Amino acid sequence: MKKITILIAGLLFFGFTSKAQNDTVSAWTTSGDVSLMLSQTSFTNWAAGGENNITLNGFINLYAKYEKNKSKWENMLVLVYGQTKTGTREFRKSEDKIDFSSSYGIKAADKWYYSALFNFKTQFSAGYDYPDDVDSTKVKISDFLAPAYLSIGLGMEYCPNDFLSLYLSPITERFIFVNNQDLANKGAFGVDPAEYDGQGNIIKEGKKAKNEFGAYFRFIFKKNIIKNVDLQTKLELFSDYFDNPQNIDVNWDTMINFTINEWLAANFGLQMIYDDDIPIKDKDGNIGPRTQIMQLLGIGISYKFLK
Template identity: 40%
Template structure:
C-alpha cells in the first residue's frame, strides 16, 4: 500500500512538471511573436504629430588670395517646423509652428542676421461636407531678435520681438479640394498690429499711430497652404496670405508668401531653398528717403542637416 502511494505521488509530480514545462514553452513562444495589426481594424489616429529641423553651416577663410574676398566669412541658417493635427468625427484642429533664423559674419560687414521669423497658426474646423469646413483661425507672427537695415557703414534699428507682431483672428470657410491643399477665405477678419518698442512706436512705423503700441484692422483675409512630394527626393511646402484692410486703402492688399523646397541627398543630409515675398503698404522703410513701401524678397539656399520626426 505504501509502495502504491509512493508510485502515485511520483507519477503526479512527473505530470505536473511536464505540464509546467509545456506552459513555459508556450509563453516563450507567444512572447517572441510579432504583433501585427488586424486587417479588419480600420480605426484612425485622432492626433498626428511631427516636424522637421534643418541646420546649414558654411565657412570660408582666405589668406593672400589673389582673386580677392573677405578674409573670413561664416553663415548659419536654421529652420524648425512642428505640427499637431487633430481629427475626430466632424471636428478637426490643425496647428503648425515655424521658426527661421539666419546669421552671417564677414570681415568687411561684421555680424548680422539675415533671417528671423516665428509663426504660429491654429485652425479649428467643423465639417460641412468632405471638402468644406466651417472654420475659425488664429495666427501669430513676429521675430526673435533685433533687426536693422544697412546703408554703407550706417545701420538703422527697425524691428524687434513684438515690434512688429501680427495677431489675426478670423472666421470663414476652409475648402480642401485635394489632399494637402487648403484654401481658407474670410470676409470678416480682425488683425492687430503690435509695436511694443518705445523708439519704434515714436516713429509711427508699421501703420501704428505715433506714440501708440498697437492698432486694430478689420478686413478680408485668405490663406492658401499646400505641401507636396514632387518626387522621391524633392518636397515642397508653401503658404500665401492675403489681407485687405477695410479701414484704410482696401485696394492695397498685404501679401505674405513663403516657399520651401527640400532635396533629400541622404537620410539626414538635404539641400534647401526658401523664397519669401512680403508686401505691406504700412511698412514704409524703403525707397530713396526710406519712407515708402516696397516688395520684400528673401531667398536662402543651403545644404546641411535635415531631420524629420
C-alpha cells in the first residue's frame, strides 16, 4: 500500500510541476467567494423569555483549474470558521473546517479522464463537549490535526459539463491522524487506544495514526440554478476493503448562496456525516456510530470573483 501511495503522490507532483512550468493565462480558470455571516437575537424586557444570542461565521471558497490539450488540473480549498455566544456563556465554536482537494487528469475518452486525487481535511482549533451542568468542566473532543484525513487515490473521472463531476477510485488509501495524545489514548476517530495495566496506568500509548485502503466515490455539483441563487453540493463515500466494507463512510456537504446585491448575501448550509469509526453518545447514554447533522443560516457581507 505504501508503494501505491508513493506512486500516486509522484504522479500528482509530476503533473502539478509540469503544468506550473508550462502554464498560460488562457489555460487557467479561477473563482472564489469570501463571506462573513452574522446572526443575532436580542431580548429586552421580553415577557416570553429568551437568551441573547450572536453567531459569526467566516467562509472562504477558492477554485482554480488548469486545462490544456488532454490535461486537467483542478484545485479546491474551503475554509470555514464560526463562533457563537448565548447568554452569559463564553464564545463557543460553531463551525470549523479546512478542506483541500487537488486532482490531475489525463483525457481517456470523451468526457472521461484517468485521474489522481489528493484530499486533506482537518480543522483550525480545539472542539469541546459542554456538559449540561454549568459547573462541570468542558471536555476536549477534537483539535487541530485531531482528526486530520489524508486521502490519495487513482481512478476515473466523468465530467459531462462545467458544473458536474463524478469520480470513482477503486484504489484509495486514507490516513487518519489524531495529533493529540490524550485523544489518541481514548481511541478517538478510530485509532488504536492506549493499553492499561490493572491499576489504570498506561503501558502503551494510543496510536496517533491509522490507515485504510478501499474504494472512494465523489459527486460534485456546482451551478447557478436560478438567478442570484448558487448551489454547491459534494457527496463523498468511502469503503474500507479490510474493515467492515459494508459500513460506508458518508460525507455530504451542501451550500446554497442567495445573492442580494454585489456585497450582501445569505447562506444556507447543511452537512451530514456518517463514520462507523466514530462512536457518539445519545441523550440516553447509548454509544455507537450515528448520523451527524450540522446546518447553518446567515446573512452578511460577501465578495465573489471569477477569472
